[in-house]
Amino acid sequence: MSEIILPLLGQFRRRASQQKDLVTLWERTIGAKRGAHTKVSALEGGVLTVWVDNSSFLYELSLKKEEIFKKLKRHLKTEDLKEIRFQLGRIE
Numbered sequence: 001m002s003e004i005i006l007p008l009l010g011q012f013r014r015r016a017s018q019q020k021d022l023v024t025l026w027e028r029t030i031g032a033k034r035g036a037h038t039k040v041s042a043l044e045g046g047v048l049t050v051w052v053d054n055s056s057f058l059y060e061l062s063l064k065k066e067e068i069f070k071k072l073k074r075h076l077k078t079e080d081l082k083e084i085r086f087q088l089g090r091i092e
Contacts, residue, residue: 022076026050029071034061039091046082048072051089061086 022043027035037057041049052058061068065084073081 022048025072025075029068029075030061037091041087043081046080048081048084050084050086051091052086053089053091055088058086058088 023040026038026040030038034057037053038061039051041051043049050061052061065086069081069084072084
């Protein structure tokens with residue numbers, strides 16, 4: 001049983017660490033003001049999904065999407081980033 005559980009725990013810890021690193025990188029890239037209105041949801045299959053709490057910030061981020069993408073791509077080492085998707089929704 002431990003041969004199954006220990007590798008799974010290792011994978012979980014690596015993913016949690018990568019998620020934390022991604023959130024930190026996101027906040028550094030977009031700044032505190034914008035960061036307060038967003039929440040990184042997931043990076044899966046090269047697509048970074050980010051929740052945005054209001055339409056004005058969603059629009060602002062969409063205008064700066066290429067710039068943000070380039071900055072993230074330059075610093076992201078864990079996975080190949082291919083796209084950023086912004087979605088309107090509640091952040092908690």
